[in-house]
Amino acid sequence: MKLRISMLAATTAFAVQMVAGSALADTLKIGFLATLEGTYTILGEDSKRGFELALKQAGHKIAGRDLEIFIGATDASPESALRAARKVVEQDGVDIVVGPLSGSEGIALRDYSKTQPQVTFINGISGAQETTMVEPSENFFRFNMDGAQWGMGLGSYVYNEKGWQVVATVAEDYSFGYTNLLGFAMDFCSAGGEITERLWVPLGTKDFASIIAALPDDVDAIYLGLGGGDAVNFLNQYLQAGGDANLIGGTIMVDGTVLSSKGRAKEVLIGTPSSGPQADTWDDPKWQAFVKDYQDAWPPEERFPSPSLLATGYYNSTNAMIQAMEAVNGDLSDGHAAFRQALKDLELDAPNGKITLDHNRQAIGSNFVTEVVEVGNGELATQLVAKIDGVSQTLGLDPAVFSAEIGTPSRETPVCKKWF
Amino acid sequence: MRAFWKRHPIWSAILVAASFVLLWLIFAIWPPELVAVIGKKKVFVNALLNGITLGALYFLVASGFTLIFGLMRNVNLAHGSLYLLGGYIGYEVATLTGSWLLAFPAAFLSIACLGLVLQVLVFRHLDGQDLQQTLITIGISIVLADLMLWVWGGDFYQILAPEMLSGPVETFIQTGVKRSTGAPIFLKYPAVRLAILLAAVVIGLGMWLILNRTRIGMYVRAGVDDREMLSASGVRVQLVFICVFAFGAGLAGMAGVVGGTFQSMAPGEDTRFLLSSLVVVIVGGMGSIPGAALGALLVGLAEQFGSVYMPTYAVVLTFLIMVLVLAFRPQGLMGKG
Structure with missing residues (x-):
């Protein structure tokens, strides 16, 4: 028994050392939440394309770190979003969550994010006003505008x-x-x-x-x-x-x-x-280039003729994450502090116009x-x-x-x- | 009828009075005072007709469900998946052949075959094991839902009604008079919904006739009452089961075409219709076809009237009916005690 405990202690110590020593080379765990069930299924599917396109353009690596993606399916209800978020955060242990898609889900995750300060939440495309206006959460960022x-x-x-x-x-x-x-x-x-x-x-x-x-x-x-x-x-x-x-x-x-x-x-x-x-x-060259990238990434029967706002929204959120991550060289070891600062300071040159964040970490855009x-x-x-x-x-x-x-x-x- | 009069004189009087009020509400031109209280006649009559047509759709789905339950004591929780799959198959056939009518037999036959396979390969071996049946049917519904998502994706599909049924028709119900000319205004109503209502009535009557006037119907009724006795008297019960399961499944598949025509098909519709079927048979009484008709009508009307007159509580209205029935008549309105 004694032997076993000391063995366990030794392994734990070793494991802790490993984590501390190789924080930069570690894989980055990302949770993706979208409505892949229920009345908004098709919206969720296109949002997934936006997410995948951004990762593909980054070569499936962010700041040199390999990625591990965990997908959580929701059905537009706040309970489902909470369940999916708990799964990817508490079970899979992700560092960053991209999502959710629907309004009331966003409000639920704003509250949940306050209980998980070690994780950074980047909203997918959910657009309820309350999410970032009423009692906003320090680790919840929204790079899309709200419904209003x-x-x-x-x-x-x-x-x-x-x-x-x-x-x-x-x-x-x-x-x-x-x-x-x-x-x-x-x-x-x-x-x-x-x-x-x-x-x-x-x-x-x-x-x-x-x-x-x-x-x-x-x-x-x-x-x-x-x-x-x-x-x-x-x-x-x-x-x-x-x-x-x-x-x-x-x-x-x-x-x-x-x-x-x-x-x-x-x-x-x-x-x-x-x-x-x-x-x-829209004839803006940057938008047209994005539409073309989207069209080239999937055969016509597996996508829409052009990206829906769900795809665009998740594409932007994912890109914001990638760019802020590159800015801090993939280092989250300070409890995400530098990464979050980079997100706040980011001016995202998105296909649908420039996006900046206000003091509530809410997008200002076109x-x-x-x-x-x-x-x-x-x-x-x-x-x-x-x-x-x-x-x-x-x-x-x-x-x-x-x-x-x-x-x-x-x-x-x-x-x-x-x-x- | 006369016996009912004698036994329940008060109820009969109330029913007759209610029918007169309803007929008056439908056919009379409303005085301004009434309009001031409950709104335009057009809205009321529309909600009534919509409730009945929606009830017709629920009836088509739930009648197969209740028949299977009544005979086999098998709560088939994959019934909603059969509905949705029928709709998708109907869509494919309708777009391929360009014929809306052809979609109905195609969906009926293919889903009936699937029902047959399910009964022979799965349910026959689980006779009397309620818990296993429930778990396995949930499992089947999940597998079917994922397969359908794989084949048809998350898109919304609608089956196009033929040209003659698209758009509204003018009915004989007068909703008002034109202020300028004094000419009567008649209610316009979607033709396709009327056609579906007619079809549901025909199917319902047909089922009633088969159950009450034919030999196979007699077997089914006897099986609902006492299965062991029926098999002891020499009827091949398993064969009756297979027929009923196939028929009930086919009906759900055909209802999918109906639902796909005036609503739409997409992932999630399977569970929605399973839930509404459950509510309908709980309200109407497990195993009773007239009960399913009554339950479907009540649920349909509750949804439509609720959506117009009390939108905030429309969602709970259906379940309120279910709670009331469970509290005062747990066997269902038409169920046997």
């Missing part, structure tokens, strides 16, 4: 250019749905528009027929804040019900994930204005107002109509005013009035 930032510019565009003054909204009843609508609503109401009715549907709703019948017909347009399978189902049933109102798309309503679905339903969306972190057919166009052989894509640079999380308002007067996005927040 993605809504900027759309409201004033439809009011001024399309002349739609009165709208009703249908959106999903969770944090991202609220946040995404908040951006649109603040912009739209400030331009002079009026929102008469806000309908909310649970995430994962598949039969919208009654909601469609309840849509008011005395409005100029209807704002749709749905995503994934729910969006496709809505459009399918909208077509069957003979709907012909003007539509305004929320950010994931007209994303590549919906625009490349099988069937006829998506054709309803042609001409629909929307906004978000990218425009599929937002794109787009319209859906046909690009030949039945494919649909979003085309740029306006680009707004330097969109901050408080949408240009004073942070104190923003948090005091507007409040956390919810079913009734924000009220429709002149904000800007």
Whole structure:
């Protein structure tokens, strides 16, 4: 027995020495979280492509360290994100987590990250406002804008250019749905528009027929804040019900994930204005190069015609991690301090514009107002109509005013009035 | 009917009154006071019709489930996977041949064959072992889900309805009058949903006739009541089991085509429909076809009315019905005690 204990002590001491001595040459363990199950499966799959593309371009090595990837599948619910994060952090012992994808998952991981200070979390593409605005976590970084930032510019565009003054909204009843609508609503109401009715549907709703019948017909347009399978189902049933109102798309309503679905339903969306972190057919050379890299990396049947915002978001987050890691030569031995500083100071030259972080470690970047166009052989894509640079999380308002007067996005927040 | 009157005079009166109110709500033009209280008639009638058509879809899925359970005491937790696989096969056939109608027999036959194989190779050997059956069917559903993800990916698939069924038709239900001309406005309703409702009614009646008027139906009913006695009287029970399992599975596969037409198919739909089938048979009563019809109708209506009139609580409404049924009538509305 005694012998065994001393043997154990010796091995442990040896192991500790090994870790200390070879911190730089060690493999880097990275956890990847995305919605690979449930209604957002296809979104998760494309986000994985963005992640893989960034790693491929880095030669599957970061600052000379080999990589070991652990994948956690979630289903857009906060519990699933927590379960997956626990698995990769506590069981697999990863150094860095890239993810999650969906709004409420992000809020859950912000809280979880506070209990795991030895791990750095880099958000995938989740876009709830609270995640980085309310009690932010020191080791949680977000290199994508939130849903409200993605809504900027759309409201004033439809009011001024399309002349739609009165709208009703249908959106999903969770944090991202609220946040995404908040951006649109603040912009739209400030331009002079009026929102008469806000309908909310649970995430994962598949039969919208009654909601469609309840849509008011005395409005100029209807704002749709749905995503994934729910969006496709809505459009399918909208077509069957003979709907012909003007539509305004929320950010994931007209994303590549919906625009490349099988069937006829998506054709309803042609001409629909929307906004978000990218425009599929933007002619910027850096964006075009990224689209080409994405297209070259997979055969056409295994990817979308061009990267969805999920792929772009994870690509950016992963690149931010790689660049900050290179800046500190892959050294995390100081409890990630230098690495985190590098992340904070990073100016990410992303394909969809320059991205910097604010004091809450939240992205400031460019937002794109787009319209859906046909690009030949039945494919649909979003085309740029306006680009707004330097969109901050408080949408240009004073942070104190923003948090005091507007409040956390919810079913009734924000009220429709002149904000800007 | 008369016996029911005699035994439950109060219930009968309430039912008749309720039917009159419902008929009036559907056919009368609503006075402005009523509109002020519960909103437009268009919304109400739509929710009613949508609830019924959604119930029709749930019925198609759940009737096979309840039949299999009633006869074999086999809770087939892979039933949702059969639904989704049927939808995918229907999609492939419909896009390949361009015929929507052909998708139905194709999905029915292929999934019925799969059901047959499952019964012969797996469930036959697990007769009476509830726990093993449950675990194995969960296992099968996980394997099938991964296989489907492998073949069809995470994409959303819709089966295109034929041209004549796409878009809405005008029904005979009047929702109001045009303010300018005084001409009546009739309710427009998606044609494809009406077709599906009709199909569900035909299938339901057909199943009822087969169960109550044919020899094989008699075997099935006898098997539901007392399996041992049936086999003791010389009926080849295993053969009846195989037929029923194949039929129930085929029905789920066909329902997949229906679901793929007016909703969509994607990973996750399998568990969603398994869950709704479970709720339907718990509400309606395990093993009862009329129970499945009633349960499906209640669940469908609850979902649709809930989504319009109380969106915040729409999600819990279905489960509230289940809780109430379990509390006051644990054997289900039509279940035998």
